[in-house]
Amino acid sequence: MQPILDVVDLRRSFGTLSAVDGVSFSVTPGEVFGLLGPNGAGKSTTMTMICGLLEMDSGAIHVDGHSITADPIPVRRLLGMVPQDLAIYPDLSAYENLQFFGSLYDLGGERLRQRLQVVLEQIGLWERKDDAAKDFSGGMKRRLNFAAAILHEPRLLILDEPTVGVDPQSRHHLLECIRSLRDEGTAVIYASHYMEEVEAICTRVAVMDHGRILACDTLEKLMSQVPRKVELLVPSEFDAGELDESEGITIARCEDGTTLSITERSSKGPLMTQRLAELMAHLNQHQIPLLSIRTHEPSLERLFMDLTGTGLRD
């Protein structure tokens, strides 16, 4: 399928800081593309450049074949942006806010009225449409913020941490809306720090840090890179040296002296199952009690921490 968004070798510096350093990716219609990274990784700068709000130093961005630099107006018609912070007029009602933003996309008359009703119902604010936005709860404001970006039916929706500070119900509602848009063929770029959200809705994910993409693939393929790990609690007198390490498996005794950590470096083949079975048989044969067992499933958070480290970011 032809990509709706093509980003090629994007670069942007602020003084000596290279905020985005050679980023390339593409997004196809009906795809939710996750953009992960610690604070300052370059996600927001990348998205700001895709929206045309920030000039790039070099590289190219094409939306449906239109260059963001040479042809910005047609690109903006295809884009919907949900910024990290709210971007609505607090003194206007939900209806007036959307009516105003809709009119900027040449929506008018019956078509605008129709879209206003559809979108306000979609985000669950139809009953409160005449209330001023300033009287809404945080979650309602977030939903209105989201609605302003989808009113004109964009083909590419850019979401920069849209669920920050919202209650679980509003978050669930927003994620459902995104799924529904994805099913209708809208391409979505989704930046978030909530790994479970990204796992729940994204088809492909890029992990960014220091302005570069460290990994970019489907969730399934990314997860397969995360080692599976099982920890067994055994008496300290048990000699792990008796057990051979086979290719792809590491058996190590942890510092506490009683925990055996079995790590499978690759998910290819039934190595973990075999080694666990052998270990169990060994424990059984020597009547060594197994005190407890703990599994560490591959997760996006583990991949993220493996790739970006555990050091604090500003």
Place this chain on the structure above:
Amino acid sequence: MLVRDRRALVVLLALPLVLIAAIGSSSGRLVSDDARSADSADIQTEAETSQSMPSPRRVYRSIVPGFVVLFVFFMVNIMGRSFIQERELGTLQRLRTTPIANASILLGKTVPFLVISLVQTGLLLLAGVFLFGMNPGPRPWLMVPLAVCTSLAATSLGLAFAAFVKTDAQVSAWGNLIVLSTAGISGCLVPRHWMPELSQKISLLTPHAWALTGYREILAAESPASFPVMCSCLVLLGFAAAFMAVGSIGSRRM
């Protein structure tokens, strides 16, 4: 937003009226004395009008335009604050992601202030005539293009200013400095013909001085000529174009 901002309405309308009334009533003698020593054309006008117009009414002919121009340029502060508010709300960024050209966004933000400025000028001049008895002169319609050009220059300066300020504190500090210092230099507070020759020349670097020159021609001359008023208008349009260019360039950083 501006309509709901009562402070702005006070600054734009109530404050100038109070100041005109207060200063006009207390400085009537000074202005009339000065008018007698002004250029010959003026002396003639004064002599003629003084027979039919009591002295306090002549005072307002100088004070009203001065305060009108001063308070029209207060729009600079209000525009700066409005742009900062729009930026803080995040709506300016959202507007810039829509298929609206940057120039249209700036125009859309500026035109309402231009309209407000024109209404403000109209109301203050009408108040000058009907409340304070200012004689509008034989050709008052000449004030229309002059008011439009003055408001254009003021709102364009507001746009240029808004493109560079980042906080409310900057608006208060820089805005008041710009508004009050230019008003002082230009002759809004002290009639230009009272100022030393060098100061009068320096004052021509401000749009205010050109606006005041135009108003003086319309209100003080026995038979106001269109040419000097149109010259003032042209210079004011030049100021407006320059400020708009600066604002347009600066707005890319917004």
